[in-house]
Amino acid sequence: MKNYEYVLFDLDGTLSDPKKGITKSVQFALRRMGITEENLDDLESFIGPPLQQSFSEFYSFDETQIETAITHYRERFKDIGMYENTLYEHIPSLLQELKENGHTLVIATSKPTVFAEEILNYFNIHHHFDLIVGSNLDGTRTSKTEIIQHILHYYSDQPKELFIMIGDRKHDMIGARNTDIDSIGVTYGYGSIEELTAAKPTTIVKTVSELREVLLKNTLYSNPKLNK
DSSP: OOOOOOEOOOSSSEEEOOHHEEEEEEEHHHTTOOOOOOOGGGGGGSSSSSSHHHHHHOOOHHHHHHHHHHHHHEEEEEETGGGSSOOOTHHHHHHHHHTTTTEEEEEEEEEHHHHHHHHHTTTGGGGGEEEEEEOTSSSSSSHHHHHHHHHHTTTSSSSSGEEEEEEESSHHHHHHHTTTTTEETTTTTOOOOHHHHOOOSSEEEHHHHHHHHHTTTTTOOOOOOGGO
8 A cells, every 4th residue: 555645647538538629629630631530439549649649650640741730730729629628527626635635746748738737727727736747849758758757857856656647548557667656547538448457557447536545545556467
């Protein structure tokens, strides 16, 4: 059983449900690239990973096409898409309780930091976070490993045993494992139980209420089935 002082949260799919804003912005970008995707559900895979990776993996875009597609995506996202977003139920109260109990809360997202800050302000939860770390607009620091490394460097005087990463996709779990900190996979987001289990988090929870039990009642035990 551990008591984690530094709690790192992914944003999309962990604190909020951004499906409409992200998928419609991807749809807009693809249309500008001459590709029509009518079903937004087919674009859910863009929620979580860096856009560079997704445009390359799912549409085989080269570097120039990726840069162009991201420019189109941001054209819609910064004005409309980031606000087509809702907090998951009980998230504001969870954040407040964690702060009241002395935890240091940090955002660790592949989304550009400037967009993450705007979204947190929009939801009026910005004040709960001591540090917000995302990617850079120039396409650097997009992987979760790099983002978590930056956070650990910021708190370099603290032992890694005090940190935990919470997210809904394998990238969050892999980033935590690569930086030697624990992790919690949440299945209420956009990563399947199969995806999360394969990424070997320290544990998995199904709801925000279960997440609260783990973080506030110190009920996290390493699950050997997830770490084989």
